[in-house]
Every structure is written in structure tokens, then in C-alpha cells.
Amino acid sequence: MEAIALRDVHVCYDAFVALDGVDLVVGQGQALGIVGPNGSGKSTLLKSIAGLLQPSSGSLCVLGTSPKSLEPGAIAYVPQVEAVDWSFPATVWDVVAMGRFPRIPFWRRFSRADREIVNHALEAVQMESLAKRHIAHLSGGQQQRVFLARALAQQPRLLLLDEPTTGVDHATEEALRLVVRDLVAQGMPVLMTTHDLDRVTEWFDLLCVMDRHILAFGTPEEVVDSGAYAAIREHTHTHGHLRHDHAPHEGHADHPEVRPI
Amino acid sequence: MSYLLAPFAYDFMQRAFIAALLVGVLCSVMGTYVVLRRLSFIGDGIAHASFAGIVIAxxxxxxxxxxxxxxxxLTALGIGYVHRKGKVSLDTSIGVLFTGAFALGIFLMSRQRSYTVDLQSFLFGDVLSVTRADLWLIVALGAIIALAVIILYRPLLFASFDPVVAEASGIRAPILDYTLLVLLALTITVSLQSVGIVLVAALLVTPAAAAYQLTNRFAPMMALAVGxxxxxxxGGLYVSYYLRSSSGATIVxxxxxxxxxxVGLKRFIKRQRA
Known part of the structure; x- marks a missing residue:
């Protein structure tokens, strides 16, 4: 069974088409890298798979069903660190423990087993020594590690990461990569958007280039040889980072329709 | 000692103390969410809008x-809907709707010949007029609110910090948001007679904001806020008894x-550490 299968998926924000006919298949134990210019719908794609956005047409099958009908905790989504207010009253441990919440019904206590899972998750990202630190006092790389640890504590069946390597130090990037590769080796499907085109062969089994639909898909080597990747790569080198001069409503596509109250 | 117990000689004072205690506790529990989710304007809006309901009743x-x-x-659900759809900015829609509903209440009240002190007590609060039936209502709604917060404690905490990830991991964040708003509306309703429409938002925000100064974890923040x-x-009711001042205003x-x-204590602790 494929972990993820999208057929002709369209997602619209009002009149703006963020995803325009996406076809995508990812199997168990595969890490897919998603690259594309700003506004190309990378985050929209992840959010649709996470069940945060409803496709306006097409079929979207995640772990054999629709994202909303999966059991709580099945999908772990790791957003960009700017997505939350880091002055919230919580320690590193508290935030990682939240990963357990979808797995615990209200009548059950936070058990010793839950605590151990949280501690393991912190160890996996090498943050156990900072467990008691307030989250306001973390670097960007440490924030990203906390988010990944929270996802690990959730013990999901699918991991989605939205540009986890943007703006983090090299040590953090390597720590993230090792954790992801370890999960993939255990059979976890992983989807990750990235701007970092240099190390795609080390991160991913599959790579896709998208701009509102999939332009190229295959092994990283295959995609590197294809024209789509080269065009983006050239763009990157000219401008220092990926961008797209004609992206309509730039940024719009990457902004969530899910609003906190 | 007799000085401390003196107010309890009266039945209505006993009821007032129980009401003030329950309202203080309930508002502080909900206030923790209000402060962290920045809902204070919504709280104020719901309180003002409810005046129309009081007058019509x-x-x-x-x-x-x-x-x-x-x-x-209804106001809470309407605000939640407008917020979620996001077509109109939230502060604008609250500003329009709650002042409109509040004005409707005043309008209807002013057309009554026999108008009337007891409606005004809802504006500024009069905890001394709480009847036995009122008190039972506060206890019952308070129990419902407390039970809901206990059952929803973990999902509400997760969704307060990171609503998007909470929803992705299967927590029904939209339903939680509406539930929280309804709980907030009920809390405001039972608090109106004690502290009044104009001041209830203060009781929602201030104790939780004070607690936020002194701790940086969620559960201690809620506990301190309740304290x-x-x-x-x-304490406010005691002071108002001896100063013969408005109970709601004195509490706030x-x-x-x-x-x-x-705030002062926080600065002091910081300086000691530095």
C-alpha cells in the first residue's frame, strides 16, 4: 500500500489556485524532498496531506484513507518555527510532552511510559540537557529540534516537515537528518519541503520539483539530471536563494487558513 | 476575629462571599486561556452584548x-465564526456587533417607564443582591465549566500553543475553539451580577496576567491565577463591606x-538574580 497517493489534487484560496492538479505517490519507508520557488504551493501540499486544507477537487489518500479519518496522532506535522508564540508559558519538556496528548484519552494520566517516550524524543535530538529550559530562551536551531522531538513523541505513522533546515545551524541540520533517516529506515514515510538544494541526495530517496503542480519527480539523481531541477538550481545560484519572480500573490499560498482563536 | 467574621452575620453576605469566590476562581481559570490566546477583547464584547439579552429577558x-x-x-459562536472565516477583521466585527447589541439593550431599557435599578446593577455588578437561586446557578454552571476544562485540559493546552499542529495531529481544533468560546460566554454570564458587564473583562484578564508575571509554565500559571x-x-468583598464601596469595582x-x-515582584526577583 502506498503511504500517500494524490491524484489531480486542486487546492484554492478564494480565486487563487495554490495547487493545480498535483499527482504524487510516496511509499512506506521513503523520504520525499519537495523543492520549488516561494509561492509554489509546497506548504499547501503538506497542509493538505495533514488534513489542514480541504482539496477543492481530486483524490487524496493518506495511509489508506482521508487524513481526517485517521486516528489521533497518526500524522505529525512539523511547521516552521515562526508559526508559534515562543513566549508561551512552557518548558522544552512541556512542548515535547504535547506530542503525547493526541495519544492519551482524557481519563488516562500522563504515565511513566509517556514520560519515557518524551525523554527518548529529547535524547534523539540531543536536547535532554535543556529539558527544563523555558522555550523563550532557545536558538532557532533548538526550537526546530524541539518541534521535531514533539513529533517523535507523538509516535506518528507519517511525518511532514516544512522547511526544517531553513535558518538552522549545521549541527542541527545534521541532527535532524540523522533522525529522519533513522525513521525512514524503520519504514516511516517522510515528506519534507526544503530550500537547501545541496544535500538532497543525502536526505531523500525521492525528490520532486513543484510549481503548483509537479514539474519533476524521481530519485534525487534523476531529478538533478532533469531540466526542471537545473532551472531552479540556476535561479538559486543567481539570487542566492530560491525565488520566483512571477509567483502570483507571493506568500499567499504558504499561509494557513487554519486560524488560532 | 469578630471583625473578620462580622460580615458573615448576614445571609446575603454569606451568599455574596460564596458568589465572589466562585466567580473569582472561574474567571481566573478561563482567564488563563483568555490571556494566552489574546481573547480579552472578545470577552469584553460578549459581556457587553449580553446586556441586550438581560433587558429582553x-x-x-x-x-x-x-x-x-x-x-x-450566540455572540461567542458568531465571533468564532467570523474569526474562522476571516473575511472581516475580528476587532472590527466585535466593535460593531457588541456596541450595537449593548446600545440595543440601553435603548430598550430607556423606553421602559419603570426603569430600574436592578438592571443597572448588571452594568456595575452587585454581588450583595445574589439570591439563593442565583447562587445555585453559579454553582451549576461553574461545575460544568470546571468539568469541561478538566476533560479538555490537554487538547486545549496543545491547541492554545500550536493550533495548526494540534489539528494536524487529530485534535479537533475548530470544535475546541467554539467550545472554549461557549465556556467563556457561560463564565461571563455567571459573573455579570457580581462584577458587572463593564468590569467582567478585567476579572478575566487581570488575575491571569498577574500569574503570567510570576511563572513560565501553564499549570502553575492557572493555579496562581485561581489564587x-x-x-x-x-478580599475585594471584605474591603467593599467596610469601605461601603461598590463590590464589583473593589474586587477589580x-x-x-x-x-x-x-510586576514588582518579578522585577525584584530578576534584580536579585542579576
Missing amino acids: YLRGADYYIGAAVVAV FGAVSGV LLATLLFFLA
Whole structure:
């Protein structure tokens, strides 16, 4: 069974088409890298798979069903660190423990087993020594590690990461990569958007280039040889980072329709 | 000692103390979410809008609380809907709707010949007029709110910090948001008679904001807020008894004083550490 299968998926924000006919298949134990210019719908794609956005047409099958009908905790989504207010009253441990919440019904206590899972998750990202630190006092790389640890504590069946390597130090990037590769080796499907085109062969089994639909898909080597990747790569080198001069409503596509109250 | 116990000689004072304590505690529990999710304007809006419900209930000879609760809950759900759809900015829509509903209440009240002190007590609060039936209502709604917060504690905490990830991991964040708003509306409803429409938002925000100064974890923040709310409610009522001042205003002033003490204490602790 494929972990993820999208057929002709369209997602619209009002009149703006963020995803325009996406076809995508990812199997168990595969890490897919998603690259594309700003506004190309990378985050929209992840959010649709996470069940945060409803496709306006097409079929979207995640772990054999629709994202909303999966059991709580099945999908772990790791957003960009700017997505939350880091002055919230919580320690590193508290935030990682939240990963357990979808797995615990209200009548059950936070058990010793839950605590151990949280501690393991912190160890996996090498943050156990900072467990008691307030989250306001973390670097960007440490924030990203906390988010990944929270996802690990959730013990999901699918991991989605939205540009986890943007703006983090090299040590953090390597720590993230090792954790992801370890999960993939255990059979976890992983989807990750990235701007970092240099190390795609080390991160991913599959790579896709998208701009509102999939332009190229295959092994990283295959995609590197294809024209789509080269065009983006050239763009990157000219401008220092990926961008797209004609992206309509730039940024719009990457902004969530899910609003906190 | 007799000085301390003197107010308890009266039945209505005993009821007032229980009401002030419960309202202080409830507002502080909900206030923790209000502060962290920045809902204070929504709280103020719901309180003002509920005045229309109180007046309509009065004119039809129905129970004030039912009128207030119906309008408060409808307002809360309406605000949640507008917020989620996001077509109109939230502060604009609250600003329009709550002042409109509040004006409707004043309008209807002013057309009554026999108008009337007891409606005004809802504006500024009069905890001394809490009847036995009112008190039971506060206890019942308080129990519902407390039970809901206990059952939803973990999902509410997750969704307060990171609503998007909470929803992705299967927590029904939209339903939680609406539930929280309804709980907020009920809390405001039971608090109206004690502290009044104009001041209830203060009791929602101030104890939790004071607690936020002194801790950086969620559960201690809620516990401290409850302590501040209880002290404000009971202490404020004591002070108002001896100063013959408005109970609602005195309760809120005491909470405000506690807030500034907490700010001062935080600075003091920081300086000691530095």
C-alpha cells in the first residue's frame, strides 16, 4: 500500500489556485524532498496531506484513507518555527510532552511510559540537557529540534516537515537528518519541503520539483539530471536563494487558513 | 476575629462571599486561556452584548441569566465564526456587533417607564443582591465549566500553543475553539451580577496576567491565577463591606493591585538574580 497517493489534487484560496492538479505517490519507508520557488504551493501540499486544507477537487489518500479519518496522532506535522508564540508559558519538556496528548484519552494520566517516550524524543535530538529550559530562551536551531522531538513523541505513522533546515545551524541540520533517516529506515514515510538544494541526495530517496503542480519527480539523481531541477538550481545560484519572480500573490499560498482563536 | 467574621452575620453576605469566590476562581481559570490566546477583547464584547439579552429577558419577565446566557453564547459562536472565516477583521466585527447589541439593550431599557435599578446593577455588578437561586446557578454552571476544562485540559493546552499542529495531529481544533468560546460566554454570564458587564473583562484578564508575571509554565500559571482571583473576589468583598464601596469595582481594583505587586515582584526577583 502506498503511504500517500494524490491524484489531480486542486487546492484554492478564494480565486487563487495554490495547487493545480498535483499527482504524487510516496511509499512506506521513503523520504520525499519537495523543492520549488516561494509561492509554489509546497506548504499547501503538506497542509493538505495533514488534513489542514480541504482539496477543492481530486483524490487524496493518506495511509489508506482521508487524513481526517485517521486516528489521533497518526500524522505529525512539523511547521516552521515562526508559526508559534515562543513566549508561551512552557518548558522544552512541556512542548515535547504535547506530542503525547493526541495519544492519551482524557481519563488516562500522563504515565511513566509517556514520560519515557518524551525523554527518548529529547535524547534523539540531543536536547535532554535543556529539558527544563523555558522555550523563550532557545536558538532557532533548538526550537526546530524541539518541534521535531514533539513529533517523535507523538509516535506518528507519517511525518511532514516544512522547511526544517531553513535558518538552522549545521549541527542541527545534521541532527535532524540523522533522525529522519533513522525513521525512514524503520519504514516511516517522510515528506519534507526544503530550500537547501545541496544535500538532497543525502536526505531523500525521492525528490520532486513543484510549481503548483509537479514539474519533476524521481530519485534525487534523476531529478538533478532533469531540466526542471537545473532551472531552479540556476535561479538559486543567481539570487542566492530560491525565488520566483512571477509567483502570483507571493506568500499567499504558504499561509494557513487554519486560524488560532 | 469578630471583625473578620462580622460580615458573615448576614445571609446575603454569606451568599455574596460564596458568589465572589466562585466567580473569582472561574474567571481566573478561563482567564488563563483568555490571556494566552489574546481573547480579552472578545470577552469584553460578549459581556457587553449580553446586556441586550438581560433587558429582553427583563421585558418578557423571563430569567435574566437565561437571557444573558443565550445572547452571550450566540455572540461567542458568531465571533468564532467570523474569526474562522476571516473575511472581516475580528476587532472590527466585535466593535460593531457588541456596541450595537449593548446600545440595543440601553435603548430598550430607556423606553421602559419603570426603569430600574436592578438592571443597572448588571452594568456595575452587585454581588450583595445574589439570591439563593442565583447562587445555585453559579454553582451549576461553574461545575460544568470546571468539568469541561478538566476533560479538555490537554487538547486545549496543545491547541492554545500550536493550533495548526494540534489539528494536524487529530485534535479537533475548530470544535475546541467554539467550545472554549461557549465556556467563556457561560463564565461571563455567571459573573455579570457580581462584577458587572463593564468590569467582567478585567476579572478575566487581570488575575491571569498577574500569574503570567510570576511563572513560565501553564499549570502553575492557572493555579496562581485561581489564587489571585479567589483573593480578589473574597478580599475585594471584605474591603467593599467596610469601605461601603461598590463590590464589583473593589474586587477589580484589588485584582489590579495584585497585578502591579506581581510586576514588582518579578522585577525584584530578576534584580536579585542579576
